[in-house]
Amino acid sequence: MGYSVGQVADLAGVTIRTLHHYDEVGLLSPGGRSAAGYRIYEESDLERLQRILFYRELGFTLEEISTIVDDPRTDALGHLRRQRGLLAERIKRLGAMVEAIDYEMEARTMDIRLTPEERLEVFGEFRPEDYAEEAEQRWGETESYKESRRRVATYKKEDWQRLKAEEEEVRARLAAAMEEGLAPESEEAMAAAEAHRQHISRWFYDCTYEIHLGLTDMYVGDERFRSNYDATAPGLARFIREAAHANASQAGTDR
Amino acid sequence: MGYSVGQVADLAGVTIRTLHHYDEVGLLSPGGRSAAGYRIYEESDLERLQRILFYRELGFTLEEISTIVDDPRTDALGHLRRQRGLLAERIKRLGAMVEAIDYEMEARTMDIRLTPEERLEVFGEFRPEDYAEEAEQRWGETESYKESRRRVATYKKEDWQRLKAEEEEVRARLAAAMEEGLAPESEEAMAAAEAHRQHISRWFYDCTYEIHLGLTDMYVGDERFRSNYDATAPGLARFIREAAHANASQAGTDR
DNA sequence: TCTAAAGCCTTACGTTACGTAAGGGTCAAG
DNA sequence: CTTGACCCTTACGTAACGTAAGGCTTTAGA
Incomplete structure (x- = not known):
């Protein structure tokens, strides 16, 4: 036999009032009532409720939801497909x-x-x-981020100064390598790139090699970042990028 | 010179009324007014607005938002970190x-x-x-999914029958390979696993090798899926899983 | 068998975050 | 100097519930 409002509410993680409301507006009326007038929800009602909650989570109004879930052209599989698409967006x-x-x-x-x-x-x-x-x-790194966030949870103004100082140090190290005429693939350059990656990880978020590639690509692609780096030394943005790529592929191969 | 309500509304993608409302409740009052009483928003107001919209998108009430953005313990970087964490969740x-x-x-x-x-x-x-x-x-595959969704957009009841038939065919092929005593790493088994992967791709969503691994892992891990497969032939769930793994690593190495 | 807690009912007013006019100044362009 | 685009305030409307209030029902336990 069926489920009472309270049971359904617990199952679905909504309040009883919400279910009452859905009944009021005709969005979800229970399959039947007990002799005393208690709402009795059947399995099919719960299936419908699941769909309703799904679309609600995605920001549709109840009115929109009722036209969506009542659309006779959409069957169960159609809903699953649509939901998946909406989630992807x-x-x-x-x-x-x-x-x-x-x-x-x-x-x-x-x-x-x-x-x-x-x-x-x-x-x-x-x-x-x-x-x-x-x-x-x-x-991909949303997972590991949480951990790294805990580590760097509580620093303030003086830390901010240290951050800046460290950034300049890393930058200077890269600039030095470049000005010595070293290749981006050289040990020194790659080590400096690695220092840069760890700098980001230490102060901001867990910077994987992949993320590091995306980041340094941006240093080159984005006018403002590039000019900022190139102000330290012309061509530095591109140098960092290539050193980071070399560093990443080395790290990728020697495990 | 700053920005007028209309300009801010356009920039931020909200209505003028929303900005009026935020002014009313004291959440965001423009830095100044013109002689005629026009609201004039400054840069700092827009920075604040950005934060407001961010937290709003994540489902906070305006009341919560005002305590969040007014918290003197949280600076700009703190907000960014927090926002990132919330987004990750x-x-x-x-x-x-x-x-x-x-x-x-x-x-x-x-x-x-x-x-x-x-x-x-x-x-x-x-x-x-x-x-x-x-x-x-x-x-990772949310991207490619959209394309695959377009392909499989419009099939109904008879297609459903074909789907089922095809699924049984694929399953039978795998069972046959197993009962012939072939290893999951054998050509036949891998080919059958590949057929299975393509079956999913054809009817449901773009099933990458990685997703296929996750899926077949579930066949083994989940009681009901396992028993369903094992009903066709004992040990089939595990066999599929291993064939899929072999197939994926082969596909991974020969490019 | 009685009773108290737990659960359900309807009715109804409150709230949040705006939407939607209404009625009327302001301003740059023609 | 007027017209259209933009701004103002005031105020009522709406969606999706939250929050009682007052009163039956059911069930576990004395």
Whole structure:
């Protein structure tokens, strides 16, 4: 036999009031009532509820949801497919936001001031395409990030100074290697690139080799980052990038 | 000169009314007013707005947001770190939902009926840990999925029958290989595993090698899937899994 | 068998985060 | 100097529940 409101509420993680509301507006009416008027939900009701909650989580209004779940052209499999597609879009958007944050963190390290236009860009239009490929590489590290976040949880102003000092040190080390005429593939350059990667990991987030590649690619691709590095020494942005690539592929091969 | 409401609204992708509202409740009051009483937003206001929108997107109430953004203990970098952490959690949750969908799609192919409890589980408690590692592998394919979805957009009941027939064929092929005493690493077994992977890709979503590994791992790990396969031939679940692994590592090495 | 806690009912007003006019100034361009 | 685009405040409307209030029902235990 069926489920009571309270049971359904517990199962689905919603309040009783919510179920009452869905009944009121006709979005989800229980299959039957007991003699005393208690709502009795059947399996099919729960199936419907699951769909409702799914679409709700994705930000649809109840009105939209009712047209979606009542659409006779969409069967169970169709719903699953649609839901999967919507989730993919949503994840993509959040990935773009992570991107934007990483970007700003980096900009901050180097005293590059972002204009409000740039900072608000991610909210403006929905252009999921833009960040797609690059973002994809980075979502992988959301897991390990949490741990690294705990490590760097509590530093303030003086730490900020040390951060800056360390960044300049790393940068100087790379510049020195370049000005000595060393190749990006040289031991010194790769070691400096590795120091750079660890610098990011220590102060910001767990910077994997893959992320490091994306980051240094940006140093070259983004005008402002490039000019900032090239101000220290012309060609430095590209040098860092290549050293990072060499370092990553070495790390990739010798395990 | 600063920005007018309309300009800010356009930049941030919100309505003017929203900005008025934020002004009303004291969440975001523009830095100044013109002689005629027009709101004039400064850069710092836009920075604040960006934070507000960020936390809003993540589901905080305006009240919560005002305590978050006004917290004097949190500086700019602190916000970035926090935002990144929140995004990571959110992505993890969506990943769990994708997991649940894939799981149900698979169950459906094999006529395994899920109980409502199982189907609602993902909404019940927030246990992001559970799905974490496995989900992580799968998010990667959100990109390619969209394309594959277009391909398989419009099939119905008779297709469903063909799907079932094809699934049984693939399964029979694997069972045959196993009963002939062939190793999972044999050409035949790997070819059958590859056929299985392509079957999933054709009917459901773009099944990469990595996803295929996760899927076949589940065939062994999940009681109901395992017993379903083992009903065809004892040990088949494990055989499929190993053939899939062999197939994936071969595909990985010969490019 | 009685009772108290736990669960359910309906009715109804409150709340959040805006949407949607209405009525009326402001400003740059033609 | 007027017209269209933009801004103001005031105020009621709405969606999706939250939060009682007042009153039956059911069930575990004395």
